[in-house]
Amino acid sequence: MKKTGNQPSGESDFELIIEPGMSRKAYWKDLWRYRELFYILAWRDIAVRYKQTVVGAAWSIIRPLLTMVVFSVVFGMIAKLPSVGNVPYPILVFVGLLPWQFFSNSLSEASNSLILNTNLISKVYCPRLIIPASSIISSFADLLISMAILVILMIYYRFLPGWQIVFLPLFLLLAFLVSFGAGLYTATLNAKYRDFRHIVPFIIQAGLYISPVGFSSTIIPDKWRLLYSLNPMVGVIDGFRWSILGDVSKIYLPGFFISVGVILLLLYFSVRYFRKMEKMMADYI
Amino acid sequence: MEDSIIQVENLGKCYIIGHEKRNPNATLTDKVLQKTRQAALKTKKLFLGGDLITGHDLEEFWALQEVNFSIQQGDSIGIIGRNGAGKSTLLKILSRITEPTTGRVRIRGRVASLLEVGTGFHPELSGRENIFLNGAILGMSRQEVKRKFDEIVDFSGVEKFLDTPVKRYSSGMYVRLAFAIAAHMEPDILIVDEVLAVGDAEFQKKCLGKMKDASQNQGRTILFVSHQMQAVSALTSTCLFLEKGKLAFSGNTNEAITRYLTYGISNSLQYNDELSLNKPKITRIEILTSEGGYTHVHGDPMEIIVDVSLPGGLHGGSLSLQLVNSADIPVVQFWITDSDRHILRSGGLHHFRCLIPKLRLFMGKYSLTAVLSENNTRNTLQKLDQVCSFEVSMIRTERDHPFHEGSSTYLDDFSWETEG
Numbered sequence: 001m002k003k004t005g006n007q008p009s010g011e012s013d014f015e016l017i018i019e020p021g022m023s024r025k026a027y028w029k030d031l032w033r034y035r036e037l038f039y040i041l042a043w044r045d046i047a048v049r050y051k052q053t054v055v056g057a058a059w060s061i062i063r064p065l066l067t068m069v070v071f072s073v074v075f076g077m078i079a080k081l082p083s084v085g086n087v088p089y090p091i092l093v094f095v096g097l098l099p100w101q102f103f104s105n106s107l108s109e110a111s112n113s114l115i116l117n118t119n120l121i122s123k124v125y126c127p128r129l130i131i132p133a134s135s136i137i138s139s140f141a142d143l144l145i146s147m148a149i150l151v152i153l154m155i156y157y158r159f160l161p162g163w164q165i166v167f168l169p170l171f172l173l174l175a176f177l178v179s180f181g182a183g184l185y186t187a188t189l190n191a192k193y194r195d196f197r198h199i200v201p202f203i204i205q206a207g208l209y210i211s212p213v214g215f216s217s218t219i220i221p222d223k224w225r226l227l228y229s230l231n232p233m234v235g236v237i238d239g240f241r242w243s244i245l246g247d248v249s250k251i252y253l254p255g256f257f258i259s260v261g262v263i264l265l266l267l268y269f270s271v272r273y274f275r276k277m278e279k280m281m282a283d284y285i
Numbered sequence: 286m287e288d289s290i291i292q293v294e295n296l297g298k299c300y301i302i303g304h305e306k307r308n309p310n311a312t313l314t315d316k317v318l319q320k321t322r323q324a325a326l327k328t329k330k331l332f333l334g335g336d337l338i339t340g341h342d343l344e345e346f347w348a349l350q351e352v353n354f355s356i357q358q359g360d361s362i363g364i365i366g367r368n369g370a371g372k373s374t375l376l377k378i379l380s381r382i383t384e385p386t387t388g389r390v391r392i393r394g395r396v397a398s399l400l401e402v403g404t405g406f407h408p409e410l411s412g413r414e415n416i417f418l419n420g421a422i423l424g425m426s427r428q429e430v431k432r433k434f435d436e437i438v439d440f441s442g443v444e445k446f447l448d449t450p451v452k453r454y455s456s457g458m459y460v461r462l463a464f465a466i467a468a469h470m471e472p473d474i475l476i477v478d479e480v481l482a483v484g485d486a487e488f489q490k491k492c493l494g495k496m497k498d499a500s501q502n503q504g505r506t507i508l509f510v511s512h513q514m515q516a517v518s519a520l521t522s523t524c525l526f527l528e529k530g531k532l533a534f535s536g537n538t539n540e541a542i543t544r545y546l547t548y549g550i551s552n553s554l555q556y557n558d559e560l561s562l563n564k565p566k567i568t569r570i571e572i573l574t575s576e577g578g579y580t581h582v583h584g585d586p587m588e589i590i591v592d593v594s595l596p597g598g599l600h601g602g603s604l605s606l607q608l609v610n611s612a613d614i615p616v617v618q619f620w621i622t623d624s625d626r627h628i629l630r631s632g633g634l635h636h637f638r639c640l641i642p643k644l645r646l647f648m649g650k651y652s653l654t655a656v657l658s659e660n661n662t663r664n665t666l667q668k669l670d671q672v673c674s675f676e677v678s679m680i681r682t683e684r685d686h687p688f689h690e691g692s693s694t695y696l697d698d699f700s701w702e703t704e705g
Contacts, residue, residue, distance in 0.1 A: 018381060018390040040421040044407060051409045051450075061673055123401045125381040282383040283300065 029276075030127045038130045042137035045109075049138065050064045064101055064146045068094045077212040085248035091150075095244050096213040098146050100237045103182070104204045105139035111116055111200045114191040114285065119184025121280045129274065132187040143175075150244075162246035171239035174263060178232045181266035187276045212237050216249065225255050232266065235259020235275050255272045289393075290474065290506050291379070296388035298374050300587035301343050301449040348374040350530045352388070356508070361500040363521035363538055364510045365545050370438060372510045372525040374480050376400060379508070387607065392507070394473030403463035404481050407427045408452035412443055412462055415451050419466045421450070433469045441465035442497075461488060465695040468495045476508045477497060486640050489516070496520055514542050537656070541548060546611055547650070554579065556672040560634070565666045567604075567632070567657055568592045572673050583696065589619070589639040593631050593657060601661040602629030604637060607654040610670060614647060616694045622661065629659075645695045648688055 007050075016026075056061075066089055075081045076089035113135035114121065114128070121128060154161070190196040211233040220228050229236060235256045242251040288460035346409040349371045353702070356362055364372050377383045379390060380398035404420040416437060420430035424607050430437075436446050441462040446454065464480070477496065497520055499505045511517050515703040517524065517538065524541030534544050556570040569592035575585035589606060603622035619639050621628060629635055658664055679688045682696075 015394045016381075016396075018378065018385065018392070020385055034424075036427055040418055040427075044418055048407055048409050048416065099376045117405075119401065119404050120422065122382060123404045124398065126395075126422070126424075161338070173444065280383045282377065 039133035045138040051137045060142045060145045071214045081215045100213045102143040106136040106179035109135040141142035164243045171202030179265045185270040229258040232262045290358040291356040293390040298349040299386040300346045359504045361507045361521045363517040363524040366527035373528040396474045396477040397470040398470035399467045400478045412447045435466045474506045478510045587641045587644045591637040593635045597632045599629040601660040
């Protein structure tokens with residue numbers, strides 16, 4: 001369907017029918033056609049961040065580092081929560097922080113993405129799913145930087161990851177899916193009911209203490225383990241810890257599968273809700 | 286027709302708007318109860334996923350209704366109408382930004398819409414970066430933008446500032462760059478919405494030139510919405526005239542423009558209204574032309590009769606009449622005020638006759654606007670806009686070459702002296 005050349009050809013195979021409630025088979029094809037817009041919007045978010053201030057670039061390093069220090073002090077030294085095996089507490093915290101910060105940043109960025117880009121929604125056509133999707137990418141860039149810091153930390157503590165590290169991409173993918181699922185939901189809700197932008201930071205705050213970021217899931221009593229795993233981030237963080245720290249940080253498989261299930265359900269419903277709301281979005285945003 | 290590039294059938298778009306119930310006698314308790322009820326309703330709607338529309342009474346507002354038309358490839362179509370007629374809504378539906386409520390559109394070709402200049406421009410990014418950003422937003426691939434990069438920069442004339450952040454650009458540069466990018470889209474169908482309203486005359490000429498080139502030399506189909514009739518008639522051959530959401534006329538541009546300009550202007554020499562017991566009102570206007578009908582001969586005397594009914598006397602009352610030409614420009618006015626002559630000082634029916642010994646208006650169609658005011662025109666009581674109309678003909682003015690409408694607004698007495 002891509003057309004090149006100067007002369008328009010009326011006989012192109014491109015035919016479009018617009019009617020109320022029209023079938024959306026073409027939507028997914030459209031998403032592919034507009035993939036370049038996706039890259040460019042992601043690039044735009046990152047480029048703009050670094051254009052504004054010198055600290056912008058350093059912030060990606062300072063933030064995770066600082067949080068790790070605070071958590072290590074509060075949970076490790078003051079609350080004296082146990083680490084697993086002989087893993088240094090800072091590393092335990094940091095490995096949990098990686099996916100969590102990716103998730104929380106993505107959630108904040110995504111939930112505002114539609115509102116900040118109203119002109120893309122009301123003045124131009126594009127498959128709107130691209131907007132929240134691309135907003136997550138800048139948080140992913142932050143994640144990569146944090147992983148570089150982790151490598152340095154592991155060198156400092158002379159800690160070597162085991163064969164489980166091979167599964168890290170899988171958990172990365174899971175982190176992506178949960179961030180996208182949750183972010184899409186809040187983005188859609190925020191676009192319609194503006195109160196939501198105040199609720200999101202609260203969710204993130206609460207989530208930080210419920211999720212096993214500052215501590216290991218192993219301290220949760222067994223009878224609560226399954227219920228605890230309903231929090232999708234539990235599966236992701238546990239997975240991250242297992243793949244980087246090795247079998248020392250045991251992964252509780254039933255809980256893990258529950259988390260994965262929750263993630264997939266979240267993704268399904270959020271995409272469905274978004275598609276339903278998208279039709280009218282230009283009218284109320 | 287089967288081979289039309291755009292076909293619109295029975296298109297309609299409905300918005301739901303809310304009205305607040307106004308109760309000026311509400312007590313504080315009433316207001317508090319009302320607010321609580323509203324909050325409860327809103328929360329309920331939130332859980333059911335409904336729309337949050339403020340107001341008690343919901344009304345359906347049809348921005349577009351029963352619109353039918355078809356466009357062939359290579360056509361250059363203007364879309365005109367007053368503010369609120371539904372033009373932008375129509376464009377939004379054709380651009381897939383919003384969904385129609387009823388009807389169906391069939392499009393065979395790639396559509397590019399320019400509904401706003403500089404959509405997606407980010408002020409922190411440089412001109413160069415914004416070209417790629419805006420190009421991608423408009424649907425051009427990165428390769429395409431790279432290929433046309435030099436042309437775009439050339440057209441916009443901002444080469445020197447290409448690497449400065451766009452927030453430092455003057456508004457003219459901003460608009461030129463934005464249009465330059467959009468002008469190099471190569472769609473089958475180009476939709477342009479009033480974007481020529483920004484920018485100076487030179488810029489507008491450049492834009493029109495580019496669009497004309499696209500239409501005539503490249504055979505693209507263009508849909509052009511504008512309030513500037515000169516631009517519409519220069520660029521398009523057919524027009525769609527929308528009024529209050531319906532297609533009032535579809536056909537030749539010049540005729541559509543005439544209909545648009547004369548819409549709402551009464552075609553009659555007379556105006557009549559009932560008198561009111563508590564409001565000052567103009568109850569009758571009648572234009573007595575030289576020929577007794579719609580046509581008035583240039584240079585002949587004219588009379589205009591106005592009846593005014595007053596419940597009580599006015600202080601400093603005045604009556605003024607304007608004759609407005611087909612470009613909506615008032616060309617001549619006649620007035621009478623209380624300070625010239627004691628008028629409108631008591632209640633009852635007042636009868637006025639305006640005598641114009643020699644109407645010097647040039648050929649064309651004119652309409653009459655009447656204003657009734659008091660306190661030496663400081664307070665307008667009633668304004669009747671273009672309620673009567675007539676036409677001026679040059680029949681008894683002798684000249685060996687024809688008169689052309691628009692070559693002047695009026696003729697004055699003159700004489701020449703020559704030597705040699």
